[in-house]
Amino acid sequence: MRVGAALALLAVLVLAVPRLFEPSTWMNLRSGDTIVWTRASREDGSVEVHVYVLNPGRLQRVTFDLATVPTTICNIHLEDWRIVAEHALG
Numbered sequence: 001m002r003v004g005a006a007l008a009l010l011a012v013l014v015l016a017v018p019r020l021f022e023p024s025t026w027m028n029l030r031s032g033d034t035i036v037w038t039r040a041s042r043e044d045g046s047v048e049v050h051v052y053v054l055n056p057g058r059l060q061r062v063t064f065d066l067a068t069v070p071t072t073i074c075n076i077h078l079e080d081w082r083i084v085a086e087h088a089l090g
Contacts, residue, residue: 008079008080008081009025009034009036009054009081012054012081012082012083013036013038013052013054013083016052016083016086017038017040017050018040019040019041019042024036024037024038025037031075032055032056032059032075032078033053033054033055034053034054034055034056034078034081035051035052035053035054036051036052036054037049037050037051038050038051038052048088049088049089050086050087050088050089051086051087051089052083052085052086052087053083053084053085053086054081054082054083054084055081055082055084056075056078056079056080056081057079057080057081057082058077058078058079058080059075059076059077059078059079060075060076060077061074061075062074062075062076
């Protein structure tokens with residue numbers, strides 16, 4: 001992931017989870033969907049864990065056009081991130 005894309009992704013999460021720390025990210029470059037596990041501190045000092053699914057609003061497809069059918073290899077330039085799902089754990 002490019003540094004700019006990573007910072008844009010983190011900016012979306014920081015707005016949603018202001019006390020965010022230790023984010024862990026898994027990105028699927030075929031679909032663009034990204035799963036982020038977060039830990040955030042609560043006011044009482046305990047820790048809450050959430051899983052967020054983010055989706056890029058824009059992306060550029062890298063294709064293999066020499067195949068019999070144009071095939072998407074991966075996606076690049078993922079931008080305009082939005083949170084599409086959130087799950088609290090524990």
